Amino acid sequence: MKIAFTTKGSQWDSKMDPRFGRTEYFLIYDETADTLTAVNNKDTENEAHGAGPKAAQRLAEQKAKILITGNGPGGNAATVLQKLGVDCYINAGDMSVKEAYEAFKAGQLKKL
């Protein structure tokens, strides 16, 4: 299974980014292959509108089924994620990626 994190970097010890649409990176952890892949999302910084749907579309290409983030996606992005069947877990904005993954595994993150 693939898990996506909203992050400020590309490593396990990178900080999580609490934002969804304007997150700096999506970090994709493939549990089966045990690989970590960073997807740069920094270009949404230049979007005046529609950063959420654009980021959700980018995430769709990664085929992740779980999203771990901070504040949670806004309305438009949530509509896309729902259509994709992605489960969102929130309130991990202040953690490192590793801490967020452990908290998810331990069932400590809130599901939207």
Add this chain to the structure above:
Amino acid sequence: MKIAIASGKGGTGKTTLSTNLASYLAETNKVVLTDLDVEEPNSGLFLKSELIYSEDKYKMIPQWKESDCTLCGICQEACNYHAVIQIMDSIMVFPELCHSCYACSELCPTNALPMIPKKMGELKHYKTEQFHFVEARLSIGEEQAVPLIKQTLKYIDSNYGNDYLKIYDSPPGTSCPVIEATKEADFVILITEPTPFGLNDVILAIETMQELHKDFGIVINRYGIGNNDIVNYCHNNNIPILAKIPNDKEIAILYSKGELLYNSIPAVKAELEKIAQYISALSANYLPTQIPKNN
């Protein structure tokens, strides 16, 4: 003549000035006041008026026809606002992000995105004892103020001729809605308060008006609080200060009751008269349309 009342900062007195100035000028002129702060119109709170006309306002948005779509992706490439995106084998439309530019619809090779109307807000036309008042209000959840402001300005232009003084209560800030509300104005009044916040934000508004090549002047509200920086700034940059409305508890009391000020507070009336004089001098030079002549 078209006069827009704007500010950088919110809460500096745009509506207070708009309603009082409209009412005061209506004693000697034909006046129509328009509330273009469509996200939170509030001029109506201060006017005793009778509703004479209302209409729903629509914007055009694309609607996906799945049966005709080949999923070519041209629509999502065309949209600068990500209002149309392809997710797997479907096209999703986000009406609140749509700017009604028709690009996706026109460029679609199979006409799978026909444009349909969507209600975005309401326009209401009122009559007070002395003047006319038009208010536009965006529906809850709508994000785009500009299309409604544009349609409201069109309504005013088609209903009122050049013999009317048209006063526009503009949205706060310096972004697209403010540009739309002020770009056709002959004169812009920027109202601010003499505080560091007020100065910072009015400088942004001044720079915006300079970029738009607008003729403008400053009204200082709550004069007496803060410091003298705004006065010095205007002097150093040759920007006219039209009036200084005093900081007065009585003003706050009347405001809280939804009442106009100048009949109860002579100092406010005196400041409105200064603005009226300034506008009157401007309108003497003002020509509605100047078409450049070819020699």
